[in-house]
Amino acid sequence: MSKTYRYALASKDKKVAGVFAHMGKRFGVDPTFLRIGFVASFLFISWEVLLIAYVAAGIFFSLQRKKEMSMSEYDRLQRPVRGSVHDARTKLDEKDRRMMAIDHHLHNADSDALAREIEALKEEK
Numbered sequence: 001m002s003k004t005y006r007y008a009l010a011s012k013d014k015k016v017a018g019v020f021a022h023m024g025k026r027f028g029v030d031p032t033f034l035r036i037g038f039v040a041s042f043l044f045i046s047w048e049v050l051l052i053a054y055v056a057a058g059i060f061f062s063l064q065r066k067k068e069m070s071m072s073e074y075d076r077l078q079r080p081v082r083g084s085v086h087d088a089r090t091k092l093d094e095k096d097r098r099m100m101a102i103d104h105h106l107h108n109a110d111s112d113a114l115a116r117e118i119e120a121l122k123e124e125k
Helices: 019-027 033-045 047-067 073-077 085-090 094-106 113-122
Strands: none
Touching: 019 033, 019 047, 033 047, 073 113
């Protein structure tokens, strides 16, 4: 199993250096739209500026990947995780939600609600 790096340029679906494939994967957008937008922006911005921006993005992602590769596994695990609490809660099954409710009751003073929650879990078996 190979490690995945946050800033690695995409090796699949790349056309030139993989900048738009990486950005599309990173932002959840089809890279084709980014490429079309890049080509369409030639009408409004000079091609030299766009070429420099493309090369700068490629260099930036490459440098960030090298920096990330030199990080220890501990530092890599300390990175913030994307997603929200709501997102995590909606993906839990019913037993996990109940266990989370028990944990909530343990940290609050409502012992009756805790007892009811434990009894409900026992009855489910």
